[in-house]
Amino acid sequence: MTLSDPPPPRRSLTLRDVSEASGVSEMTVSRVLRGSADVSAKTRARVLAAAKQMGYVPNKIAGGLASQRVNLVGVIIPSLSNMVFPEVLSGINEVLEATPLQAVVGLSRYDPPHEERVLYEMLSWRPSGLIVAGLEHSEASRAMLRAADIPVVEIMDLDGEPVDSVVGISHRRAGADMARAIAAAGYRRIGFLGTKMPMDHRARKRFEGFTGALAREGIEVTDHEFYSGGSGLAKGREMTRAILERNPDLDFLYYSNDMIAAGGLLYCLGEGIDVPGRMGLAGFNGIELLDGLPLRPATIDIRRREIGRKAAEIIADCVQRGLASAHARIALDPVLDPGDTLRKPPA
Amino acid sequence: MTLSDPPPPRRSLTLRDVSEASGVSEMTVSRVLRGSADVSAKTRARVLAAAKQMGYVPNKIAGGLASQRVNLVGVIIPSLSNMVFPEVLSGINEVLEATPLQAVVGLSRYDPPHEERVLYEMLSWRPSGLIVAGLEHSEASRAMLRAADIPVVEIMDLDGEPVDSVVGISHRRAGADMARAIAAAGYRRIGFLGTKMPMDHRARKRFEGFTGALAREGIEVTDHEFYSGGSGLAKGREMTRAILERNPDLDFLYYSNDMIAAGGLLYCLGEGIDVPGRMGLAGFNGIELLDGLPLRPATIDIRRREIGRKAAEIIADCVQRGLASAHARIALDPVLDPGDTLRKPPA
DNA sequence: ATGAAAGCGCTAACAT
DNA sequence: ATGTTAGCGCTTTCAT
Numbered sequence: 001m002t003l004s005d006p007p008p009p010r011r012s013l014t015l016r017d018v019s020e021a022s023g024v025s026e027m028t029v030s031r032v033l034r035g036s037a038d039v040s041a042k043t044r045a046r047v048l049a050a051a052k053q054m055g056y057v058p059n060k061i062a063g064g065l066a067s068q069r070v071n072l073v074g075v076i077i078p079s080l081s082n083m084v085f086p087e088v089l090s091g092i093n094e095v096l097e098a099t100p101l102q103a104v105v106g107l108s109r110y111d112p113p114h115e116e117r118v119l120y121e122m123l124s125w126r127p128s129g130l131i132v133a134g135l136e137h138s139e140a141s142r143a144m145l146r147a148a149d150i151p152v153v154e155i156m157d158l159d160g161e162p163v164d165s166v167v168g169i170s171h172r173r174a175g176a177d178m179a180r181a182i183a184a185a186g187y188r189r190i191g192f193l194g195t196k197m198p199m200d201h202r203a204r205k206r207f208e209g210f211t212g213a214l215a216r217e218g219i220e221v222t223d224h225e226f227y228s229g230g231s232g233l234a235k236g237r238e239m240t241r242a243i244l245e246r247n248p249d250l251d252f253l254y255y256s257n258d259m260i261a262a263g264g265l266l267y268c269l270g271e272g273i274d275v276p277g278r279m280g281l282a283g284f285n286g287i288e289l290l291d292g293l294p295l296r297p298a299t300i301d302i303r304r305r306e307i308g309r310k311a312a313e314i315i316a317d318c319v320q321r322g323l324a325s326a327h328a329r330i331a332l333d334p335v336l337d338p339g340d341t342l343r344k345p346p347a
Numbered sequence: 348m349t350l351s352d353p354p355p356p357r358r359s360l361t362l363r364d365v366s367e368a369s370g371v372s373e374m375t376v377s378r379v380l381r382g383s384a385d386v387s388a389k390t391r392a393r394v395l396a397a398a399k400q401m402g403y404v405p406n407k408i409a410g411g412l413a414s415q416r417v418n419l420v421g422v423i424i425p426s427l428s429n430m431v432f433p434e435v436l437s438g439i440n441e442v443l444e445a446t447p448l449q450a451v452v453g454l455s456r457y458d459p460p461h462e463e464r465v466l467y468e469m470l471s472w473r474p475s476g477l478i479v480a481g482l483e484h485s486e487a488s489r490a491m492l493r494a495a496d497i498p499v500v501e502i503m504d505l506d507g508e509p510v511d512s513v514v515g516i517s518h519r520r521a522g523a524d525m526a527r528a529i530a531a532a533g534y535r536r537i538g539f540l541g542t543k544m545p546m547d548h549r550a551r552k553r554f555e556g557f558t559g560a561l562a563r564e565g566i567e568v569t570d571h572e573f574y575s576g577g578s579g580l581a582k583g584r585e586m587t588r589a590i591l592e593r594n595p596d597l598d599f600l601y602y603s604n605d606m607i608a609a610g611g612l613l614y615c616l617g618e619g620i621d622v623p624g625r626m627g628l629a630g631f632n633g634i635e636l637l638d639g640l641p642l643r644p645a646t647i648d649i650r651r652r653e654i655g656r657k658a659a660e661i662i663a664d665c666v667q668r669g670l671a672s673a674h675a676r677i678a679l680d681p682v683l684d685p686g687d688t689l690r691k692p693p694a
Numbered sequence: 695a696t697g698a699a700a701g702c703g704c705t706a707a708c709a710t
Numbered sequence: 711a712t713g714t715t716a717g718c719g720c721t722t723t724c725a726t
Contacts, residue, residue, distance in 0.1 A: 043696085061408055089427055124406065233639025387711060707716090
């Protein structure tokens with residue numbers, strides 16, 4: 001022993017350490033730690049005491065390799081900055097917390113090649129299931145999803161061909177529902193304000209459903225205003241100012257989400273525009289955070305938390321029953337709330 | 348071969364499969380897939396082609412076990428419903444995307460025993476580093492953090508004793524800064540509206556800093572209004588109505604976050620209260636989403652994204668240099684923005 | 695109720 | 711530049 005013995009590379013504790021400390025075989029220690037029934041109470045107590053005293057933390061990497069089972073559920077969503085996705089995650093977590101499963105989140109950024117990389121990363125952890133936002137993926141991604149041999153749930157959208165299971169609402173229908181409500185309320189000169197849609201398929205489908213249904217009423221969208229980048233009240237204000245400057249005679253503004261709708265509403269009220277008499281507004285998502293505005297904007301609740309819950313339930317069920325797919329299709333109804341901004345007062 | 352051969356349990360492809368398909372040893376396949384330099388271009392191409400053709404996805408569980416390195420960074424935050432945390436995560440992701448590291452998120456729900464369980468789960472994956480919100484943890488959690496022998500960064504808060512590194516702002520100072528600004532602007536009858544604080548140490552520290560600094564000016568907080576549950580505009584409205592009903596002569600309302608401050612602002616404006624003349628307001632966090640209100644509420648930016656970036660940089664640096672700790676302390680300055688609601692107009 | 699042996703799919707370390 | 715061997719820390723399977 002010299003003065004300069006290099007410190008041994010500190011390795012974390014193993015089952016073997018607990019085994020030695022408790023005088024019980026590794027195998028039995030493993031049984032105790034996983035809660036197997038076939039262990040005597042005395043042995044169990046001894047092992048548990050030793051493990052706790054040492055601060056032993058099981059190694060799931062080793063466990064996963066040995067058992068060929070990893071209790072991870074991959075979740076791929078476009079981003080966290082759009083409030084809908086954290087809410088979907090909450091729903092997923094609520095369900096998974098009652099199971100041994102644990103969600104791992106990856107962000108696709110509305111970018112299929114990036115999604116492909118994230119998916120590849122996820123699959124390399126051999127998760128027990130996968131929840132992916134949207135139905136549009138690169139061919140390579142779809143191939144990976146099919147080949148993974150695990151339950152896959154695509155969420156948020158129903159309009160398309162799922163790989164396995166799907167939980168969501170029809171955005172075409174949501175758009176059409178809103179269009180009909182707007183037409184029925186008597187509005188005729190309608191402006192659309194929303195994201196640039198190449199990136200966002202669900203926004204595009206809503207828009208298609210919207211214009212389709214309007215067309216059946218003999219109405220066309222009068223003008224559009226598109227944006228990219230984050231949504232916020234300020235963005236809604238700017239866009240509203242811009243579109244109204246071009247088209248002062250619009251009588252309805254349809255926004256692709258509630259946040260920019262709220263900005264638009266504040267703009268209109270600030271300009272002294274009579275809402276909903278002179279001008280109606282509607283958003284999308286059903287964000288509760290925004291209850292408390294001077295008027296409640298019309299919106300459609302896309303049932304974010306329920307989508308998360310249902311998707312997680314499908315995965316949990318498959319895992320428990322040892323199935324590699326469920327082929328479930330859960331169609332939730334989009335719920336239109338006219339709020340205070342979608343009704344012309346009786347003339 | 349009978350008609351009822353049970354389907355072989357489908358196992359996913361292994362290095363060995365790629366090795367056989369490409370006629371190259373497993374070891375060399377492994378080298379190619381990890382981008383080692385010592386492989387001939389021809390071999391590399393052959394292996395890559397085979398792997399791609401078969402749809403091989405490496406198994407990180409096995410790789411992690413063999414190499415004793417797992418490129419995961421655990422991140423433990425209280426929740427996703429408070430917008431600040433998704434923003435911190437974005438900062439973390441921005442930095443980690445340029446490294447082989449990958450964040451895994453766990454939610455502590457502002458509940459130390461729950462945090463302890465989440466931490467235990469995280470550590471069982473043997474992550475390369477850990478980022479944890481806050482400085483207050485159960486003794487067992489602190490013991491696990493110390494014993495983990497990996498870099499740990501506690502974020503958001505500076506006021507306390509970190510286990511290893513810390514990145515954040517001083518909430519005591521943020522509270523005191525706002526108190527001084529309010530006093531300097533001439534407000535005197537001040538109400539506080541915020542979360543029930545046993546759960547939220549940072550809110551408590553802000554409140555302590557706030558009342559302490561006010562006391563030095565000879566001012567006391569006139570009344571409080573506490574809430575639990577999610578924040579939203581509606582909550583801010585209700586609380587504001589309640590506190591003003593009890594204390595119609597308050598001249599300033601200090602909210603524990605921007606969302607309820609915005610609700611309060613809308614309430615005041617709706618009631619025709621002159622802001623900031625008759626009544627000043629301030630929130631906390633510096634949420635950009637809310638730019639676009641009729642008036643910009645005073646707030647303090649806690650530099651969420653930077654906190655995430657710095658924390659991730661510390662971890663990435665330690666991992667790269669093989670260090671198990673950094674003992675860094677990064678103090679960011681809270682930035683007070685008086686907005687439009689923290690100045691009495693010249694009388 | 696407990697233990698012994700084998701091996702999960704990969705990589706470190708050492709050949710060649 | 712490529713191959714061989716020996717594990718990583720668990721769990722599975724089979725004995726006892």
